[in-house]
Amino acid sequence: MSDLRNAGTGWQERLVSAYKSFGLPRMIIAGMLVVLLIAAPLVGANFWMQITNVINRFSWNSVLVLAMVPMVHSGCGLNFGLPLGIISGLLGATISLEMGFTGPMSFVMAILIATPFAILFGIGYGWLLNKIKGGEMMIATYVGFSSVSFMCMMWLLLPYRKPDMVWGYAGTGLRTTISLEGYYDQILAKFLQIRIGSLVIPTGSLLFFAFLAFLMWAFLHTKTGTAMTAVGSNPVFAKAAGINVDKMRMLSVVLSTWLAAIGILVYQQGFGFIQLYMAPFNMALPAVSAILIGGASVNKASIANVIIGTILFQGIVTMTPTVMNNAIHMDISEVLRMVVSNGMILYALTRKTEAKS
Amino acid sequence: MRRILFRAGTIVLLIAIAVCMMIIGRGHTIYFDNKTLEYEGTKYEAVRRINVNVNGEQVAKLSKKERGMATFTGQKFSFDIEIIREKNGPSEMRTFNIEVPYTMDGIVVNLIGMIEGLPQDAWLKEFIPAPVVEEEDEEIIIDEFDIPADAREPGTVPAQEPDTETASES
Amino acid sequence: MNKKQNNASGRLLNFLGENSVPIMFVIIVAICIPISGFSPKFLLNEIITRMGRNVFLILSLLIPIMAGMGLNFGMTLGAMAGEIALIFVSDWQIWGIPGIILAMILSIPISVVMGIMCGKILNASKGREMITSYIISFFTNGLYQLLVLYMMGSIIPIIHSSIKLPRGYGIRQTVGLLNMRQSLDNLLALRIAGVKIPVLTFIIIALMCLVIVWFRRTKLGQDMRAVGQDMEVARDAGIDVERTRIISIVISTVLAGFGMIIYLQNMGDMATYSAHSQIGMFCIAALLVGGASVDRASIGNVFLGVVLFHLMFILAPTAGAKITGDTMIGEYFRVFISYGVITVALVMYETKKRKAKAGMGHLLEAAQREEEKANA
Amino acid sequence: MSDHVPLLEMKKVAKDFFGNQVLKDINLKLEAGEVLGLVGENGAGKSTLMKILFGMTEINETGGYDGEVLFNGKVLHFTSPFDALAEGIGMVHQEFSLIPGFTATENILLNREPQKKSVVSEVFGERLNTLDRKSMKQKADGAIDKMGMHIDGNMVIADMPVGHKQFTEIARELSKEQLKLLILDEPTAVLTEQEAEVLLQSIRGMASRGIAVIFITHRLHEIMSVCDKVVVMRDGVLVHDVAAKDTSIPEVTRWMVGRSVNIDAQTHRKPPETPTIMSIRKLWVDMPGETVRNVSLDIREGEILGIGGLAGQGKLGIPNGIMGLYNAGGQVTFDGKEIPLNAPRRCLDSQLAFVSEDRRGVGLLLDESLEWNIAFPAMQIHNKFLKNYLGGLIKWRDEKAIGEVTRKYIEELQIKCTSSKQKAKQLSGGNQQKVCLAKAFALNPKFLFVSEPTRGIDVGAKALVLEALKKFNRENGVTVVMISSELEELRQICDRIAIVSGGRIAGILPATSSSEDFGTLMVSKVV
Numbered sequence A: 001m002s003d004l005r006n007a008g009t010g011w012q013e014r015l016v017s018a019y020k021s022f023g024l025p026r027m028i029i030a031g032m033l034v035v036l037l038i039a040a041p042l043v044g045a046n047f048w049m050q051i052t053n054v055i056n057r058f059s060w061n062s063v064l065v066l067a068m069v070p071m072v073h074s075g076c077g078l079n080f081g082l083p084l085g086i087i088s089g090l091l092g093a094t095i096s097l098e099m100g101f102t103g104p105m106s107f108v109m110a111i112l113i114a115t116p117f118a119i120l121f122g123i124g125y126g127w128l129l130n131k132i133k134g135g136e137m138m139i140a141t142y143v144g145f146s147s148v149s150f151m152c153m154m155w156l157l158l159p160y161r162k163p164d165m166v167w168g169y170a171g172t173g174l175r176t177t178i179s180l181e182g183y184y185d186q187i188l189a190k191f192l193q194i195r196i197g198s199l200v201i202p203t204g205s206l207l208f209f210a211f212l213a214f215l216m217w218a219f220l221h222t223k224t225g226t227a228m229t230a231v232g233s234n235p236v237f238a239k240a241a242g243i244n245v246d247k248m249r250m251l252s253v254v255l256s257t258w259l260a261a262i263g264i265l266v267y268q269q270g271f272g273f274i275q276l277y278m279a280p281f282n283m284a285l286p287a288v289s290a291i292l293i294g295g296a297s298v299n300k301a302s303i304a305n306v307i308i309g310t311i312l313f314q315g316i317v318t319m320t321p322t323v324m325n326n327a328i329h330m331d332i333s334e335v336l337r338m339v340v341s342n343g344m345i346l347y348a349l350t351r352k353t354e355a356k357s
Numbered sequence B: 001m002r003r004i005l006f007r008a009g010t011i012v013l014l015i016a017i018a019v020c021m022m023i024i025g026r027g028h029t030i031y032f033d034n035k036t037l038e039y040e041g042t043k044y045e046a047v048r049r050i051n052v053n054v055n056g057e058q059v060a061k062l063s064k065k066e067r068g069m070a071t072f073t074g075q076k077f078s079f080d081i082e083i084i085r086e087k088n089g090p091s092e093m094r095t096f097n098i099e100v101p102y103t104m105d106g107i108v109v110n111l112i113g114m115i116e117g118l119p120q121d122a123w124l125k126e127f128i129p130a131p132v133v134e135e136e137d138e139e140i141i142i143d144e145f146d147i148p149a150d151a152r153e154p155g156t157v158p159a160q161e162p163d164t165e166t167a168s169e170s
Numbered sequence C: 001m002n003k004k005q006n007n008a009s010g011r012l013l014n015f016l017g018e019n020s021v022p023i024m025f026v027i028i029v030a031i032c033i034p035i036s037g038f039s040p041k042f043l044l045n046e047i048i049t050r051m052g053r054n055v056f057l058i059l060s061l062l063i064p065i066m067a068g069m070g071l072n073f074g075m076t077l078g079a080m081a082g083e084i085a086l087i088f089v090s091d092w093q094i095w096g097i098p099g100i101i102l103a104m105i106l107s108i109p110i111s112v113v114m115g116i117m118c119g120k121i122l123n124a125s126k127g128r129e130m131i132t133s134y135i136i137s138f139f140t141n142g143l144y145q146l147l148v149l150y151m152m153g154s155i156i157p158i159i160h161s162s163i164k165l166p167r168g169y170g171i172r173q174t175v176g177l178l179n180m181r182q183s184l185d186n187l188l189a190l191r192i193a194g195v196k197i198p199v200l201t202f203i204i205i206a207l208m209c210l211v212i213v214w215f216r217r218t219k220l221g222q223d224m225r226a227v228g229q230d231m232e233v234a235r236d237a238g239i240d241v242e243r244t245r246i247i248s249i250v251i252s253t254v255l256a257g258f259g260m261i262i263y264l265q266n267m268g269d270m271a272t273y274s275a276h277s278q279i280g281m282f283c284i285a286a287l288l289v290g291g292a293s294v295d296r297a298s299i300g301n302v303f304l305g306v307v308l309f310h311l312m313f314i315l316a317p318t319a320g321a322k323i324t325g326d327t328m329i330g331e332y333f334r335v336f337i338s339y340g341v342i343t344v345a346l347v348m349y350e351t352k353k354r355k356a357k358a359g360m361g362h363l364l365e366a367a368q369r370e371e372e373k374a375n376a
Numbered sequence D: 001m002s003d004h005v006p007l008l009e010m011k012k013v014a015k016d017f018f019g020n021q022v023l024k025d026i027n028l029k030l031e032a033g034e035v036l037g038l039v040g041e042n043g044a045g046k047s048t049l050m051k052i053l054f055g056m057t058e059i060n061e062t063g064g065y066d067g068e069v070l071f072n073g074k075v076l077h078f079t080s081p082f083d084a085l086a087e088g089i090g091m092v093h094q095e096f097s098l099i100p101g102f103t104a105t106e107n108i109l110l111n112r113e114p115q116k117k118s119v120v121s122e123v124f125g126e127r128l129n130t131l132d133r134k135s136m137k138q139k140a141d142g143a144i145d146k147m148g149m150h151i152d153g154n155m156v157i158a159d160m161p162v163g164h165k166q167f168t169e170i171a172r173e174l175s176k177e178q179l180k181l182l183i184l185d186e187p188t189a190v191l192t193e194q195e196a197e198v199l200l201q202s203i204r205g206m207a208s209r210g211i212a213v214i215f216i217t218h219r220l221h222e223i224m225s226v227c228d229k230v231v232v233m234r235d236g237v238l239v240h241d242v243a244a245k246d247t248s249i250p251e252v253t254r255w256m257v258g259r260s261v262n263i264d265a266q267t268h269r270k271p272p273e274t275p276t277i278m279s280i281r282k283l284w285v286d287m288p289g290e291t292v293r294n295v296s297l298d299i300r301e302g303e304i305l306g307i308g309g310l311a312g313q314g315k316l317g318i319p320n321g322i323m324g325l326y327n328a329g330g331q332v333t334f335d336g337k338e339i340p341l342n343a344p345r346r347c348l349d350s351q352l353a354f355v356s357e358d359r360r361g362v363g364l365l366l367d368e369s370l371e372w373n374i375a376f377p378a379m380q381i382h383n384k385f386l387k388n389y390l391g392g393l394i395k396w397r398d399e400k401a402i403g404e405v406t407r408k409y410i411e412e413l414q415i416k417c418t419s420s421k422q423k424a425k426q427l428s429g430g431n432q433q434k435v436c437l438a439k440a441f442a443l444n445p446k447f448l449f450v451s452e453p454t455r456g457i458d459v460g461a462k463a464l465v466l467e468a469l470k471k472f473n474r475e476n477g478v479t480v481v482m483i484s485s486e487l488e489e490l491r492q493i494c495d496r497i498a499i500v501s502g503g504r505i506a507g508i509l510p511a512t513s514s515s516e517d518f519g520t521l522m523v524s525k526v527v
Helices: A002-007 A011-022 A024-042 A047-068 A068-073 A082-098 A101-132 A138-159 A203-220 A224-232 A235-240 A245-271 A279-293 A303-328 A333-350 B002-024 B111-113 B162-169 C001-008 C008-020 C020-036 C040-059 C062-066 C075-091 C097-122 C129-151 C200-215 C218-227 C231-236 C241-267 C277-291 C299-324 C327-357 C362-376 D046-054 D057-061 D079-085 D104-108 D119-124 D133-147 D163-174 D193-208 D220-226 D247-259 D317-322 D344-347 D359-363 D370-382 D397-412 D429-440 D460-475 D487-493 D516-522
Strands: A178-180 A194-196 A199-202 A271-275 B027-034 B037-039 B043-044 B049-054 B058-062 B066-073 B076-084 B091-099 B106-110 B122-128 C174-175 C189-194 C195-197 C269-271 D008-017 D018-028 D035-040 D066-071 D089-092 D181-185 D212-216 D229-234 D237-243 D276-285 D292-300 D304-308 D328-334 D352-355 D387-388 D394-395 D449-451 D478-484 D496-503 D504-510
Touching: A011 A271, A024 A047, A024 A279, A024 A303, A024 A333, A024 D079, A047 A068, A047 A203, A047 A245, A047 A279, A047 A303, A068 A203, A068 A245, A068 A279, A068 C075, A082 A101, A082 A138, A082 A245, A082 A271, A082 A279, A101 A245, A101 C327, A101 D057, A138 A279, A138 C129, A138 C327, A199 A303, A203 A224, A203 A245, A203 A303, A224 A235, A224 A245, A224 D370, A224 D394, A235 A245, A235 D008, A235 D359, A245 A271, A245 C189, A279 A333, A303 D370, A333 C097, A333 C129, B002 C097, B002 D119, B027 B049, B027 B111, B027 D370, B037 B111, B043 C008, B049 B066, B076 B111, B091 B111, B106 B111, B106 D504, B111 C362, B122 D460, C008 C020, C020 C277, C020 C299, C020 C327, C040 C195, C040 C200, C040 C299, C062 C200, C062 C218, C062 C241, C075 C097, C075 C129, C075 C174, C075 C241, C075 C269, C075 C277, C097 C129, C097 C241, C097 C277, C129 D359, C200 C218, C218 C231, C218 C241, C231 C241, C231 D516, C269 D449, C277 C299, C299 C327, C299 D057, C362 D276, C362 D292, C362 D328, D008 D046, D018 D046, D018 D163, D018 D237, D035 D046, D035 D193, D035 D247, D046 D057, D046 D079, D046 D181, D046 D212, D079 D089, D079 D449, D089 D163, D104 D133, D104 D163, D133 D163, D133 D193, D163 D193, D193 D212, D212 D516, D220 D247, D220 D304, D229 D247, D229 D304, D237 D247, D247 D516, D276 D317, D292 D328, D292 D504, D304 D460, D304 D487, D317 D449, D317 D478, D328 D449, D344 D370, D352 D429, D370 D397, D370 D429, D387 D478, D397 D429, D429 D449, D429 D460, D460 D478, D460 D487, D487 D496, D504 D516
Parallel strands: B027 B106, D035 D212, D035 D229, D089 D181, D181 D212, D304 D478, D304 D496, D352 D449, D449 D478
Antiparallel strands: A178 A271, A194 A199, B027 B066, B037 B043, B049 B058, B049 B076, B058 B066, B076 B091, B106 B122, C174 C269, C189 C195, D008 D018, D008 D066, D229 D237, D276 D292, D276 D328, D387 D394, D496 D504
């Protein structure tokens, strides 16, 4: 039977299978974005401004989406525990600021300080996920939530003293949002920034993402990266081939956590603020649905998925409010975003994947 | 067949209960006025004091030009009033039954008109609340996760748990 | 094995291990009560109020657990159905107990439709029901907002401007339920030594418990238990597994709708866009605190859970403030505990599942050694 | 005689799975109250025949069967086992089909519980009837009595010893009033000797009540003691159908395994008298369904050793345990060094390789390319197909080298595929098996375990695989241990054959020994 299939893989069939693997929901979302792009000038929105917005949002979020890749590759599923990595990033950011670094140095130091936290948290998180193989996604979600709420207490209790970070009246406890002006606000975006009319391209941020994406791509081409993919594809095969499955999974979790930490720092430099307390809660689901929209599944993801997904998702998110508001004076973009992003995750969860144990 | 019958019966029963509830549970607000009333050229003066009782409970004590309020559910409403025309004078008891149209949320009755036995259109009016000028749209936060910043139990507004609040301050 | 079980200390350890979560909470509560300085009367009053308010909602979680579908994070769907019904009822100005009954009846069709949708999706994602039902609750929240924030008042007629947004469509942030506030709780209410007991609410809850007990004895309940334990065997025996699972979710959703209405009539007003968003999490946390696990929960767990969890909820902010001098610490602490307890329960469930799968190599080894001894 | 209708009659029943003929021309008669013993090697077609009789859906899904099955004189057209149950055919499968948290009573009456009506059920359907616990207990107890073995109806399945679970299953079938024919598929496999004896008695009891029984087992003495007639199957053909009293265990054994093909002594070399390369001592392996108990075995350098035996007797557990895929204990020395168990990496480092019987589960990365599948273990274990940068700090995948080696094996083993980049899941079973071999060959092992290399592949591919193994052994001097359920296949290429029975080595014979000798060993310690 399969011999038959082997014989005739014409280009039409390939096209059909490409369509099938792309999936209906993605088609709809891509179609929606095209419609939005066409509609934007028609309803009087500045087209290039829209494009700038999309690129900007892409540059903020892409690293967070990239953080999904390692864990998907090693078969740990979608990293709903992204907030844990984000917390490492937040620790890096706040400590860097507290230590008095400013300008570009504060960004470099934030990354450096966030790294050991990310590794430490990643190891703990990876250890836990190795104990509960098969139930990763649900537990990851709640590990994320617990850690966020735990850190809420810590932000209040840790001895931060820098006046522009803590509540003025009490002198202790971090503020919910901390402005990054004078620190690393737009530090990457301003680097080699290109302006053509109303189109602004944050070259530095894009290059930074490209650099990380390249590293990820390169890693997946090394011996270890290959082993990680094999673990995700078939853990028993990997075990039989002498791979330490748990170690590979752990590595992927650490990588994912670290990328999330870097991701939030990149996000902050674009956004201009550090958001603390309950803010990291909101971060996992958009990243998860972005990579799924990009064509990834629960156990397969590539760099291309990250790029396509982030563009599509952020495109929808940034363009719908303006276009909708201009067109029908009813801003249903937020609701639309919820339906689209969660619908995408649901779609991915209901796809049958090869049963593995 | 038997089952379909039973099922249909259950659904009809539920709908019947629902309809019943809609009738007996329909809430109305009734406002009592002790105000001077002009009807077909005749002027009816407000009295010194009227006490309004619903089910034996006093809901309003109305001096001249005052308005009282009561709420009730259903379409039929009965209340007693005690009329005192002079200070320390004798009181006069009257009982009234009125029917309220289903569609009206609130009605205003002029007690004077009722006491004088005028026709219904003289003393019954629909209560139309004065349009409140509101400031711009209130912000609807429909954030996906919607953890309130102070992370209370959902919907528990502090005002409703005064005990907890005061206790925590002490 | 038998020897170990007969061993008294072993049994004690077993008991402690299986009930570690409730025991931990008892300890937390025992420490917090003296620190917080609340009077017993106040605490008792609070607990009884919260019991009346929450127990019904939590009871709605029991049936999906019985059917092996784990903690139904999708109970939020029922809560939304209840809220939609309440919006209508409050717009139609139906007050008091009739209003509550009408809202319950109205919520049934909405809950059933949502439940069927949820059940079908969960059938397509067997093995990861929990994360799926969790995402479904977000997804449906989007649909709910589309309905309530955009369609109500524009497509669906809403009469009263008191619940409508000034812009002409959409429902306000809060919908006042003053006219039915606690009407269920106040009817037949008793006051014993200053403690108010909402007798009618408790009677309803007791009836619900009886219904659940009865339901376990029905054919459907038996089928659900069978499906919950082994889908394949149940299917081989001719039980329609998919349908049974959908029914369990539908029942849970309908009950959650009723529960939400009971909850909101007690609160007296409704946060239109956020009342449901956390309710699933709090109910699940409470159930788990009561000693339930992902695959096993009883009515006893519900009551114990409500008492312990809500005691913690009342005590944490004050105790936290007394200890650290900051009220917010306690607030965050109780959120942390809620999430933490769910995390711990999920981890325990998964590790137990894996342990059960792990083989009995040691038995083989022992048998071999016996054999050698016999040969020697 | 002509108007007498037997309870069950099969006429010219045949079945193929996509051109692969597994049953040919089966004719069979069974009277009410008769006990029929069905014996045959694994893959002889017993289970397919029973699946046809029981109306299993997979038969229908794969195109039905040829010939006729008559039950009580009526031609059967089952579309699902429920049809069979309705007709009065019951089957006790090898795997338990019981709800672990239910009591025996609940399991016996699963989905057939006596019920009481109530008002609620009038509205919401019969499923809201309450269970009638009292009559449930009565019915279940009745069935247990019928069986003759006492089990506690209130005991939860999870707490039961294995034997009682088996009896619960049987009681479930007996509780069905319409039961006329009961199929028992290796029911005694999990029973202790005494329990098995009770079961045999209860089979006799059933027969005396007029229930016909088809009894499948590898324990031939059980067949002899309880059956009225014995039916022997081999290679999809019914070879003998005789009364039990007219035959004997050795004769049945011969029928079971004996093929007329006599192994040509010339094609066989003399078993090499080389030193031992691997010695296994007191090995136990906890592999579900293939438990290994206290195995000791010496393997000589450069030989091809076959390990045979019936399914479920533990032959598969041996390589899986040594290679660290299942929990194992004992001692294994290879080339003078002890190999730690439960550590796959250490085995591979010592140049052992393993081709698993579970191609799709263990053997392949189904979603990846052939290149990955073939090169992966060699890359990971021996750092092959890698380019080193920065003094070995970065080990980059060498796609070119991987492509080359893959194409080399594609050619050598004649793997049919569109390109070396094709995904493994798109290949046919035979070609997948070749990929698994290529993967092992690419490791350049000194010692190779091959488990069921020909399972589920067509004849052409089978010959190729066996030839490739033989060549690999002869040309590279690699010691090969081949595990297979097909004795003939082992006899073709092996030097010596060890037979595993009951988790233990029952004996080791040269490949040229007679079929009967092997057959006797196979059933010698069956548990």
